[in-house]
Amino acid sequence: MMTYNFDEIIQRKETNCLKYDALETYFKSPGLLPLWVADMDFRTPDFIMEAIRERAQHEILGYTFKPESYFNAIIGWMKRRHDWDIQKEWISFSPGVVAGLTMGIETFSKPGDGVVVQPPVYFPFFDCVKGTKRRLIENPLKLVNGRYTFDLDDLKAKIDSNTKLLLLCNPQNPGGMVWTREELEGLTRVCTKNNIMIISDEIHSDLIYKGHKHIPIATLSEEVKENCMITMAPSKTFNVAGLSSSLVIIPNKNKFARYERHLGVGHLGMGNIFGSIALEAAYTHGDNWLDQLLSYLWDNYLLLESFVEKHLPRVKVMKPEGTYLVWLDFTDYKMKNEELMKFTIEQAQLALNDGGRFGTGGEGWLRINIGCPRSTLEEALNRLGKAFK
Structure with a gap:
């Protein structure tokens, strides 16, 4: 059974990639670490x-x-x-x-x-x-x-x-x-x-x-x-x-x-x-690849959960039962979404999704995409922790 490497970093910039190459258009800043668009930073499977x-x-x-x-x-x-x-x-x-x-x-x-x-x-x-x-x-x-x-x-x-x-x-x-x-x-x-x-x-x-x-x-x-x-x-x-x-x-x-x-x-x-x-x-042909992906994604989630509990105790994490998208509750900071997004962009240098766009109930929340190599997620979490500390 083939083993897949989800830790591999693949350069996506300058490929007309919405997630990376449109940061300046959407966030007015090109240098952010992007965990917003809901696609993954993993190599498309070899059989495809x-x-x-x-x-x-x-x-x-x-x-x-x-x-x-x-x-x-x-x-x-x-x-x-x-x-x-x-x-x-x-x-x-x-x-x-x-x-x-x-x-x-x-x-x-x-x-x-x-x-x-x-x-x-x-x-x-x-x-x-x-x-x-x-x-x-x-x-x-x-x-x-x-x-x-x-x-x-x-x-x-x-x-x-x-x-x-x-x-x-x-x-x-x-x-x-x-x-x-x-x-x-x-x-x-x-x-x-x-x-x-x-x-x-x-x-x-x-x-x-x-x-x-x-x-x-x-x-x-x-x-x-x-x-x-x-x-x-x-x-x-x-x-x-x-x-x-x-x-x-x-x-x-x-x-x-x-x-x-x-x-x-x-x-x-x-x-x-x-x-x-x-x-x-x-x-x-995708069963084996998907099973390995799900295991990797879950370990990514556990990393996020542990980090937030230790370094961002005022943030609540909605435990996902599926998807590679995690919903983070920042409402304890009493920040409006515009202020929360501005802080995250300028202080954490992160591109996350504005919870307000998801409608009623999204005020004070952010969505993060954990479908990425673990080193990328670790960097994102460290930025988030330092900014909100």
Whole structure:
């Protein structure tokens, strides 16, 4: 079994890398240590790069279609990693998860319809709703014993007959919750009773730590399966976000056909050659690499947890159950987000994510990306510790 080296430092500057080369644009400072954009600083796995190189040797990059092996790779991966039996006829495409969410909103609702979003949450959710002229309904998560959970009483109070969709983030970003079966059953009961379709962003579904299990929303019941849409991708798991290839799973035949028609209007369904090849290689050969990655990421988290406890006792860490993103609570410092970000940039020379962008509940929080070599994380933590000391 091959052993992978996640300690390797790979130079990403001057590659048009958003995470490194756009620091001055976003933070007005080019010299920061970046732990903000949600991609990893690890080498894209060898089995993916080899598949891409092999195809690149054929020097015609014309129109292509997705072969049977592409669908078989997805079906096999879902069965092995999530114990989920899916069918080829459920699998569609999107250039990205956010694009899929947006097309889902456009397909299954109309302008003015209500769409539920549960902040603090991945900030493009808000853009998807507002940009399509739907009515944003905020159902903030509850913070209970250092962990988020759904506020179902608030949800029931806010929805009405014009509420058509709920955008679910599972696993949750930025908190790292892997929603339990009990939590998901409670949420889906409310949605089923009120005929609210769930569009579930499950892009982090492979990044699950020991003791937790990702539950695809479609597996909860026949009623939920027939009234949901799931978006997934290998992009976070295997560090191939630049290939813009995601998958959409819609078990309901009529809803699948409606989404496919919408996808076809923009001629988006073909995707790109190398994105399809990377996805197939990842889902065919990626198990060993992912298992080693998860072990490394967890050790990174334990390093962060220990450091914060020792050197930043006023900061609370939300323990992630999945993802390589960690949610840090700086509210004890009584700093507004603008002030907190300014301090972190100027004093710690770090680029982290502003918690305020994640909506209600994000004030006074920062998100840090631990998907990096341990030496990078150690440097970031030392900077943070010195700045707040």
